[in-house]
Amino acid sequence: MTDQLQESAPALDESDSRTALTAARDHLLSLQHPDGYWKGELETNVTMDVEDLLLRQFLGIRTAAETEQAARWIRAQQRADGTWATFYGGPGDLSTTAEAYTALKLAGDDPDDPHMAAAREWVLAHGGLESTRVFTRIWLAMFGEWSWDELPAMPPEVVLLPKWFPLNTADWGCWARQTIVPLTVVCTLRPNRDLGISVRELRSGRHPAKPRPQWTWEYGFTALDRVLHRYQRHPVGPVREHAMRRAAEWIVARQEADGSWGGIQPPWVYSLLALHLLGYPMDHPVLKQGLDGLERFLIREHTPGGVVRRLEACQSPVWDTVLASIALLDADLAPDDPALRRATDFLLAEEIRVRGDWAVRRPDLPAGGGWAFEFDNDGYPDIDDTAEVVLALNRVRHPDTAAVRGAVERGRRWLRGMASQDGGWAAFDADNTRELVRRLPFCDFGEVIDPPSADVTAHVVEALAALENRDDQVLRRGVKWLLANQEEDGSWFGRWGANHLYGTGAAVPALVRSGVSRDNRALRRAVQWLERHQNDDGGWGEDLRSYDDPDWIGAGDSTASQTAWALLALLAVQRQDTEAVRRGVDFLVRTQRSDGGWDEPQFTGTGFPGDFYINYHLYRIVFPLTALGRYRAAVG
Numbered sequence: 001m002t003d004q005l006q007e008s009a010p011a012l013d014e015s016d017s018r019t020a021l022t023a024a025r026d027h028l029l030s031l032q033h034p035d036g037y038w039k040g041e042l043e044t045n046v047t048m049d050v051e052d053l054l055l056r057q058f059l060g061i062r063t064a065a066e067t068e069q070a071a072r073w074i075r076a077q078q079r080a081d082g083t084w085a086t087f088y089g090g091p092g093d094l095s096t097t098a099e100a101y102t103a104l105k106l107a108g109d110d111p112d113d114p115h116m117a118a119a120r121e122w123v124l125a126h127g128g129l130e131s132t133r134v135f136t137r138i139w140l141a142m143f144g145e146w147s148w149d150e151l152p153a154m155p156p157e158v159v160l161l162p163k164w165f166p167l168n169t170a171d172w173g174c175w176a177r178q179t180i181v182p183l184t185v186v187c188t189l190r191p192n193r194d195l196g197i198s199v200r201e202l203r204s205g206r207h208p209a210k211p212r213p214q215w216t217w218e219y220g221f222t223a224l225d226r227v228l229h230r231y232q233r234h235p236v237g238p239v240r241e242h243a244m245r246r247a248a249e250w251i252v253a254r255q256e257a258d259g260s261w262g263g264i265q266p267p268w269v270y271s272l273l274a275l276h277l278l279g280y281p282m283d284h285p286v287l288k289q290g291l292d293g294l295e296r297f298l299i300r301e302h303t304p305g306g307v308v309r310r311l312e313a314c315q316s317p318v319w320d321t322v323l324a325s326i327a328l329l330d331a332d333l334a335p336d337d338p339a340l341r342r343a344t345d346f347l348l349a350e351e352i353r354v355r356g357d358w359a360v361r362r363p364d365l366p367a368g369g370g371w372a373f374e375f376d377n378d379g380y381p382d383i384d385d386t387a388e389v390v391l392a393l394n395r396v397r398h399p400d401t402a403a404v405r406g407a408v409e410r411g412r413r414w415l416r417g418m419a420s421q422d423g424g425w426a427a428f429d430a431d432n433t434r435e436l437v438r439r440l441p442f443c444d445f446g447e448v449i450d451p452p453s454a455d456v457t458a459h460v461v462e463a464l465a466a467l468e469n470r471d472d473q474v475l476r477r478g479v480k481w482l483l484a485n486q487e488e489d490g491s492w493f494g495r496w497g498a499n500h501l502y503g504t505g506a507a508v509p510a511l512v513r514s515g516v517s518r519d520n521r522a523l524r525r526a527v528q529w530l531e532r533h534q535n536d537d538g539g540w541g542e543d544l545r546s547y548d549d550p551d552w553i554g555a556g557d558s559t560a561s562q563t564a565w566a567l568l569a570l571l572a573v574q575r576q577d578t579e580a581v582r583r584g585v586d587f588l589v590r591t592q593r594s595d596g597g598w599d600e601p602q603f604t605g606t607g608f609p610g611d612f613y614i615n616y617h618l619y620r621i622v623f624p625l626t627a628l629g630r631y632r633a634a635v636g
Helices: 014-030 047-059 064-076 094-106 114-125 134-142 156-160 174-189 217-233 237-253 265-277 285-297 317-330 338-349 383-393 401-417 435-439 454-467 473-484 500-513 521-532 560-572 579-591 619-635
Strands: 298-303 306-311 605-608 612-616
Touching (some): 014 317, 064 094, 064 306, 094 114, 094 134, 134 174, 156 237, 338 383, 401 454, 560 579, 579 619
Antiparallel strands (some): 605 612
């Protein structure tokens, strides 16, 4: 770095940073489960709770107590303008607000109550039900509140398409294929159950304009949708029957040990609906296990207004455990500390040794060496978790050295084998990049394919660099991918975290670990981008609107986790003596709570860019602790 970039920094009371580190480390240790793992709440938006109530209404199992507790939570999340958002501090979301209104009316709220009237007026002013996403209108159609004829056709014959044919199930991201297959069954059978209320007052009477007849992808797929609608009315009988049977088999085969599908809410809910509509009785083991499993995803909390009940969209014990382990190691906890031994035992037991859908694209890659995000998701180990597990296990000292070494080696092998053809890594699959899938009319619910991303690629590069010769071809191709995918402004896009701060905080340490010089132009540009976007309070923040509006890139209220990501990048290039780093550390010290944690209501995790966001409650602890630990190591 030049003298200009290595400017002197104001003094920082180093005893304060040591005290903050110790407090954060002790707080994190206090949160470890007796079984060795960490698991923070994974907070999303009220859509989860609305659809849980609608599912139970559809199946005829909704209770008054469940409804009251869920409605109490939904009401508590409404904002002053009458809307519900998809993330803290975000703008009102039309579909979320319409669904929340529906749930509260189902719970008995009077439509003339001020909170209901405000929501209704906002929905109507923003296009009404006619402008909501497809999934919202599918739920309404299941209760006769929307016409099935006005929804995109989704024939179950998609499960019969061979893997070389466009739009086959392997072309979808794993979360999307597990959602679409059961939805084809639901939309083919076109159920109409009693909701007990009507929300037709949310209709504006205005329908979005249809594309004009011209040769565009949008028009082409609209024309295809009309053809599929005709086929839905007059299918080839034996083919349709075979497709429905195969869809049911496909769904049942992918149920996890905890009763879920993929460990996430959307495919779980739609799979239960599909099997129920296909005639599976409520006491069938598959349905019973699926419904019982939802209980583990429910959080009940006592509040002054009564018990609230909310549903986690997913759970992240493996991810939380490896991030916690890395943070504690960086905070100078002994590698053989009992807490890390227990965490290692948990991680070793969570290794997935069976083949999943990833093998469609990598049939010759041996099973084993993959880890999933959740407690139970053997069908879909993910590359991001596996990379972090490898990094953590490579640093611990455990009595069973052979078991740890074996797990690390299998993880290394699986990571290498899951590289995409362009040299990068995606989250779940290799070469899941068919853009055609995104253009289908019903794909308005978020990302539906799984291309390589900078954050996942960075984590794999960092893991392989810790284990491999730096001249290894697979590693070098990953480094080349990262350098080629740097944004023009010097940052990296964050697919699974918010947003460019996350991507940059992952890419810079990975590139340094892989042997890229700290004076490399790409790293210098990243440093300049980070220092330009530091807030006046010393922290960093990036609002989730940055996925849709470039003006928000690198801009937002300072948060503990995002400040930590920026610090991790700056510390990787040895910027510990600069004003930017000292101010960032000072921000963490000043904003730390007395119990060693940090407040962070902002959502800094990403499910689908532009559509679905997450507040990982453990991020506000593990990342600041990691940053403080690396800062303390850097300054000696």
